[in-house]
Amino acid sequence: MKAKVYVSLKPGILDPQGKAIQHAVELLGFDGIADVRQGKYFEIALADSGTPEEARESVSRMAREVLSNPIIEDYRVEIEA
Amino acid sequence: MKFGVIVFPGSNCDHDAYHVISKHVGQPVDFIWHRDTKLNSYDALIIPGGFSYGDYLRAGALARFSPVMESVKKFAASGRFVLGICNGFQILCEAGLLPGALIRNRDLHFICEHVFVRVETSDTPFTNEMERGSVLQLPIAHAEGNYICDDATFEALEQENRIVVRYCDRNGEVTAAANPNGSRDNIAGICSRERNVLGLMPHPERACEELLGSSDGRDIFRSLAATLAAVA
Numbered sequence: 505m506k507a508k509v510y511v512s513l514k515p516g517i518l519d520p521q522g523k524a525i526q527h528a529v530e531l532l533g534f535d536g537i538a539d540v541r542q543g544k545y546f547e548i549a550l551a552d553s554g555t556p557e558e559a560r561e562s563v564s565r566m567a568r569e570v571l572s573n574p575i576i577e578d579y580r581v582e583i584e585a
Numbered sequence: 586m587k588f589g590v591i592v593f594p595g596s597n598c599d600h601d602a603y604h605v606i607s608k609h610v611g612q613p614v615d616f617i618w619h620r621d622t623k624l625n626s627y628d629a630l631i632i633p634g635g636f637s638y639g640d641y642l643r644a645g646a647l648a649r650f651s652p653v654m655e656s657v658k659k660f661a662a663s664g665r666f667v668l669g670i671c672n673g674f675q676i677l678c679e680a681g682l683l684p685g686a687l688i689r690n691r692d693l694h695f696i697c698e699h700v701f702v703r704v705e706t707s708d709t710p711f712t713n714e715m716e717r718g719s720v721l722q723l724p725i726a727h728a729e730g731n732y733i734c735d736d737a738t739f740e741a742l743e744q745e746n747r748i749v750v751r752y753c754d755r756n757g758e759v760t761a762a763a764n765p766n767g768s769r770d771n772i773a774g775i776c777s778r779e780r781n782v783l784g785l786m787p788h789p790e791r792a793c794e795e796l797l798g799s800s801d802g803r804d805i806f807r808s809l810a811a812t813l814a815a816v817a
Binding site: 517518519520521524570571573575576 | 642686690691692731
């Protein structure tokens, strides 16, 4: 089983890296970009011992307590068989 | 009074802090490796600046899980004094000992320069030898020093007089132009509700000798030493 965790800055938290990337992309000639937000992505390989529900629970805890800082970031967990 | 300087893999201001305590405060001080957990013999701890764990994941995020940190939490809960400087401030926020978070500087740069900060309260163990409104010249050296917190936290910090220093100009005016990193309300340092834990982005330990451009940082350590002398 594999878990994917996406960590992104909460709405309203300044993301100067995203702004710099947006600026670069616009210089390349891409039009119509309203906003760019940069986040983090984690792939976690899991031993196939538990159920997908158990995996989701433990990875969510990992995301909440380590991978993200809940003051500034949100997270989303996906479990793949 | 005995001081401890906690050393994580990647700490790099530990020797500066040790030097200041031994030379300028003139008190015994030990380095404490992050795997040690016995802190009973210390009266005050310094969590120094640097790049603990290479700033992997988020600045301060991994140091929080070092064995010493559970002992630091108990140490702080017992009312003894903890000073986190720069990366030390980031670690204290990640560990939940101070509220809020330190994110990427507004303009993305790593900023390494002398700035001015205004002492907003003398009612802390770290500033009680100074007048409110005093201006200190201290260096900053960080890429993630932009202090943020939600509105409720900010109101609590203000009402409880826990904003200890703010970035200002050389005359002590707190202005947007004097804010190097985008920190909310120019916040450069805050203390805990019990006032015994202080987090600072500027480096007082790098400003204790005129040779280094400023000796204003000594006032922080002088205050802490006076507090400890009064407690003893």
